[in-house]
Amino acid sequence: xxxxxxxxxxxxxxxxxxxxxxxxxxxxxxxxxxxxxxxxxxxxxxxxxxxxxxxxxxxxxxxxxxxxxxxxxxxxxxxxxxxxxxxxxxxxxxxxxxxxxxxxxxxxxxxxxxxxxxxxxxxxxxxxxxxxxxxxxxxxxxxxxxxxxxxxxxxxxxxxxxxxxxxxxxxxxxxxxxxxxxxxxxxxxxxxxxxxxxxxxxxxxxxxxxxxxxxxxxxxxxxxxxxxxxxxxxxxxxxxxxxxxxxxxxxxxxxxxxxxxxxxxxxxxxxxxxxxxxxxxxxxxxxxxxxxxxxxxxxxxxxxxxxxxxxxxxxxxxxxxxxxxxxxxxxxxxxxxxxxxxxxxxxxxxxxxxxxxxxxxxxxxxxxxxxxxxxxxxxxxxxxxxx
Numbered sequence: 211x212x213x214x215x216x217x218x219x220x221x222x223x224x225x226x227x228x229x230x231x232x233x234x235x236x237x238x239x240x241x242x243x244x245x246x247x248x249x250x251x252x253x254x255x256x257x258x259x260x261x262x263x264x265x266x267x268x269x270x271x272x273x274x275x276x277x278x279x280x281x282x283x284x285x286x287x288x289x290x291x292x293x294x295x296x297x298x299x300x301x302x303x304x305x306x307x308x309x310x311x312x313x314x315x316x317x318x319x320x321x322x323x324x325x326x327x328x329x330x331x332x333x334x335x336x337x338x339x340x341x342x343x344x345x346x347x348x349x350x351x352x353x354x355x356x357x358x359x360x361x362x363x364x365x366x367x368x369x370x371x372x373x374x375x376x377x378x379x380x381x382x383x384x385x386x387x388x389x390x391x392x393x394x395x396x397x398x399x400x401x402x403x404x405x406x407x408x409x410x411x412x413x414x415x416x417x418x419x420x421x422x423x424x425x426x427x428x429x430x431x432x433x434x435x436x437x438x439x440x441x442x443x444x445x446x447x448x449x450x451x452x453x454x455x456x457x458x459x460x461x462x463x464x465x466x467x468x469x470x471x472x473x474x475x476x477x478x479x480x481x482x483x484x485x486x487x488x489x490x491x492x493x494x495x496x497x498x499x500x501x502x503x504x505x506x507x508x509x510x511x512x513x514x515x516x517x518x519x520x521x522x523x524x525x526x527x528x529x530x531x532x533x534x535x536x537x538x539x540x541x542x543x544x545x546x547x548x549x550x551x552x553x554x555x556x557x558x559x560x561x562x563x564x565x566x567x568x569x570x571x572x573x574x575x576x577x578x579x580x581x582x583x584x585x586x587x588x589x590x591x592x593x594x595x596x597x
Contacts, residue, residue: 213249214238214263214270224250224258224275227582229320231261231270244372245338249277262321262339266369271320271337281343286350289324292317293354299575302356305395309576310412311351316578316586324351325408327391327400329358332408333381336367341376348381359383361402378403394419396442397471399464406436406461413573413589414439414501417537420569420593421499422447424535428496431455431529433484438465438477440499440537445474453495455480455487488525497535500526504542512544516553519545523557527565530596539571539591550590558594569593 216223220235231250242248242263248270250259261272278284292312296302301309311331312324321337324347331351335341341364348360360382365373391400393415402409418439426448432441435454444452454465454477462479469477480487484502500522505515523538530536540550547570558565571591579586 211247211249211260212242212263213251213255213257214242215251215253218253221252227275229261229272229315229318229580229583230268231259231272233265233267233269236269244369245342247278247281247339262337264338271339273319282346282350285319285343285347286353288312288317288319289347289350289354295578296576301576306393307356308391308393308398308400308410308412308415310574311576313577314586315580315583318580322347323408325402325410325412326357327402327409329356330402331357331360332402333360333362333364334367334408335362335364338368338372341368341372344381352382363402363408394443396446397468398437398439398442399467399471400437401464404460405464411436411439411501413541413577414539415574415576417539417571417591418443420571421497421537425449425497430497430499431495432499432501433488433526434500434502435465435479436461436501438468438479440501441465441477442468442472442474444497444499445469445477446472449476449497451476451478453478453480455482455484457481457483485522485525488522488529491529494529494531495534496531497537498526498530499537501537501539501541505540505545515542515545516549519550519553520557520560523554524560527557527561527563527596532597534596535568536594536596537571537591538594539589541589543585543588545590547587547590551592554592554594564597566595566597567592568595 215237217237244264246263248263249257252258257277259272259275260278261270296309307328311326312322321340323334325332362381363378365378391398400409422443425444428449429451430444430449432454435456438454441452441454459481462481466479505518573589
């Protein structure tokens with residue numbers, strides 16, 4: 211394992227416990243390969259941190275503040291700790307078998323995402339170093355109770371040059387993509403091979419549950435619906451009509467399939483661009499839900515993203531009946547909670563309608579945020595009553 215040191219004026223950054231070391235802070239000697247394990251040493255050559263190196267602005271993702279003598283034992287401990295936490299959170303039970311097992315820095319494994327759908331664990335790596343360790347990680351994950359197969363879905367999350375050398379595929383057991391999974395007693399078809407991210411948006415579990423508590427007797431519009439997660443909870447809560455809108459025809463097919471799985475009536479799936487749909491329809495709803503994809507994935511796109519969020523929220527507010535509810539979200543990491551709320555306030559001012567914030571919303575507890583890595587908190591939402 212190669213050793214690297216920090217520049218003299220950067221040595222104090224490790225005291226902040228942030229799990230990233232940026233390239234400008236690193237003093238390297240000799241060539242380092244992407245994905246290599248490295249030890250960070252202080253001026254006395256004492257190992258103060260261990261992590262994965264990558265030739266990127268984030269040069270080292272720290273796995274431990276100290277040494278790691280045994281990689282397999284290290285991963286086994288981290289994975290088992292995360293699994294036991296999900297048990298304590300009550301997320302692993304007969305009527306609910308969908309949960310995030312590893313949430314990157316939040317579970318002290320930067321660059322690694324693992325989601326569980328029934329008996330299948332889906333791995334998504336966001337660093338080359340983590341992906342090079344996937345065989346060990348998959349072996350450790352397969353030891354967990356109830357996990358029969360492991361699927362690697364890292365290709366789209368890795369740098370283009372490295373991506374060309376690998377492909378998604380099953381690491382443990384045989385393919386079994388036709389899976390009915392359950393969340394709080396509701397059934398969902400999850401296709402981790404073709405679906406977005408790892409197949410489902412697990413981070414919205416608590417917010418979906420909250421929506422279901424409000425929907426008795428309501429007509430609901432779920433925009434950017436994907437496979438209809440919010441829609442199913444709305445119907446389970448007693449909504450009389452739910453319209454799911456998404457520009458992906460496959461997503462709408464899945465939403466309709468999920469309605470059939472749960473024997474729900476009153477669901478309509480519409481394949482359309484959400485902005486165009488909101489502009490063209492004259493219908494109003496008792497509840498409108500807007501959960502768009504990230505409009506900004508870099509600081510350079512921040513301004514344009516804010517304008518898009520404002521325009522979307524204006525359109526959505528105009529479609530809410532007097533006394534109705536708007537559930538609005540942003541998953542853009544570069545849009546913090548304060549900026550998101552300011553953007554929604556600005557949209558509200560354009561409509562001129564009185565509004566009340568009922569709930570400030572976030573990601574579920576199986577998406578924990580490392581106290582020293584605030585970037586891990588990405589999902590923001592507001593539940594608003596509109597007069």
